[in-house]
Amino acid sequence: MNDESPQADVPMNISLYLQYRRFFPVPRKVxxxxxxxxxxxxxxxxxxxxxxxxxxxxxxxxxxxxxxxxxxxxxxxxxxxxxxxxxxxxxxxxxxxxxxxxxxxxxxxxxxxxxxxxxxxxxxxxxxxxxxxxxxxxxxxxxxxxxxxxxxxxxxxxxxxxxxxxGHLYKAQTKEELGEMLDKQFANPEKVLRSPQPSKWVLDGFVTDGRIDVAEFLKRVGTEGASVIGAITQAGLxxxxxxxxxxxxxxxxxxxxxxxxxxxxxxxxxxxxxxxKKKPLPLPYNQWFEDYQPTRSELLPQAGKYMDGKRRSLVYAVERYLALREEHGWTVPEANGVFSD
The missing domain is CATH 3.40.50.620 (HUPs)
Structure with missing residues (x-):
């Protein structure tokens, strides 16, 4: 059973991916x-x-x-x-x-x-x-x-x-409020991973006098991650x-x-x-991920149970990444800061 499997250490970037949909550090841009x-x-x-x-x-x-x-x-x-x-x-x-x-x-x-x-x-x-x-x-x-x-x-x-x-994210006034919103929009690593790593520290760099700068966070970190751009370049375009x-x-x-x-x-x-009227890329996530349940020891067996299909796909992507990483021996980038200098 999953509960009896040995727990494996999960690199910090896995927790960060669930929270922000990207690996860190991210490049600084002008x-x-x-x-x-x-x-x-x-x-x-x-x-x-x-x-x-x-x-x-x-x-x-x-x-x-x-x-x-x-x-x-x-x-x-x-x-x-x-x-x-x-x-x-x-x-x-x-x-x-x-x-x-x-x-x-x-x-x-x-x-x-x-x-x-x-x-x-x-x-x-x-x-x-x-x-x-x-x-x-x-x-x-x-x-x-x-x-x-x-x-x-x-x-x-x-x-x-x-x-x-x-627009809903701009209602956040503090780091804690924005963190809670991101937990609901994406996936809280504490509810997905057996051994989650800290993730909210990313928001510290966007706080001034106790107030979170949502616009700066979205500009620098965003919500799409880097893989969508990588998808096009990896296709040769x-x-x-x-x-x-x-x-x-x-x-x-x-x-x-x-x-x-x-x-x-x-x-x-x-x-x-x-x-x-706005209609975000409407893939049928609910149908495609309705029967998915994680099985790897790094993941909680109930992870994704109360998520919609789009958020459940984040958990699935992590599980597939962990399996393929194990198979190919990849190393995970060191998440030693928000930005790469």
Missing amino acids: YEPVATSDELIDAIRRRVTGLGGKLGILLSGGMDSALVAGCIPHSYTAYTFDYGEDRAHLSEYSEAARYLTHGAEHKRFGVTRDAYFKAMDELICLLQQPVVPHAPAVYLAALRARADGCTHLLTGFSADTRFGGH IHVTPFTELEWNRGGEQISKGKELVKKACITLYPEVGVN
Whole structure:
């Protein structure tokens, strides 16, 4: 039985992955500040203009990828995820089609359960770390884009963390409050691992006079992790994600409404379309992970029992990573700080 198995030591980065969906340390970056919707459009246009080769884009029905698509100065191929007839309610194909420009070719990209789990193992092996829930689907789409002759794959990733998404997190005033919110949004390592390592110390560097700087945390650490970008580069494509290079220069003002700058920019480019209701990459996690229960000795047997499918996938990714690490003899990066200098 699992309870009788010897407990294995789990490196700190496993706890950190469950809490923040990434390994540490993270690289320090310098971002280009934009203060208005016009500046945002100009910055994205400069980033995507002049790219050589054939361009593809992951185009959902949301405003982030739509804004990037609207800045491409010539034709491209757009890929929108599809999950089959039995999950037609998750399709964003028709919503995404409203944002096509320059006669772009629009392709549905189907993701099956079997392909998803196979891609997860393959991507974990390539990156030698657990992967965030949507990374396997992104990896499969990138492979399809490469097979179609694309050399670059554009996305709208990181708009939430740079431009006021995750509005609920901004309600946090203290490190403790933000930590509790992250426990609920992702996975509390104390409820997943038999021997969890400390994880809340990451937030210490974002506290001033007892108050947590949520915007700075999201900008520097984020919520997507690095594996989603790695999914595209490991597929052999150049990943172009303009939002990762930008930051919202709010002039000291608090964020009042989620992503208002992105929304204004999208309406400027698509005045007759506007913006669709937000629908985060809607993979059918609940169906795919409904029967999953961890079996490795490092994990609590009840881990994930009361989580939704998306959060349960984090536990699954850790379990698969631990198994593959054991098989291949990988070393885990030393989590000796928040930033790599």
